[in-house]
Amino acid sequence: MDDLPQPEEPANLKFLRLLVTTLTTVMIVGVIVVIGLLVTRLRDAGPALPDQVTLPAGTGATAFTQGDGWFAVVTDDQRILIYNRLTGALQQEIAITAGE
Incomplete structure (x- = not known):
């Protein structure tokens, strides 16, 4: 039978x-x-974050983003604060308005 x-x-x-x-x-x-x-x-390690950010009195941060040479903080009083990454100085302040 093995020959099959x-x-x-x-x-x-x-x-x-x-x-x-x-x-x-x-x-x-x-x-x-x-x-x-x-x-x-x-x-x-990811992007380098600033050690500290000085916000105007009475405001708190709700969001943070950064780009080349700058970083921005969105505050709880509906403003965007744009800072210089090297000096930490406030460069621009933008008020957020609700769209209609």
């Missing part, structure tokens, strides 16, 4: 097995690349 020939796999089944194996390999490599990129990006 083994049935041959159809060609399309071999091709399908090759496709599944290739897809699995590509997905594993992709996950490793994504994890590697996340690790390297999250290890970065």
Whole structure:
């Protein structure tokens, strides 16, 4: 009974097995690349924030953003205060008005 020939796999089944194996390999490599990129990006210290910001008396900060050479603070009395990053001096004050 051991002398019986083994049935041959159809060609399309071999091709399908090759496709599944290739897809699995590509997905594993992709996950490793994504994890590697996340690790390297999250290890970065991020943007440098100012040590302290002096706000006008009686105001509190509700938001903060920054750009090249400046940073801005949105206050709770609906103003945007733009400061020089190097000197910390107030450069511009913008009043926020509700749109109609």
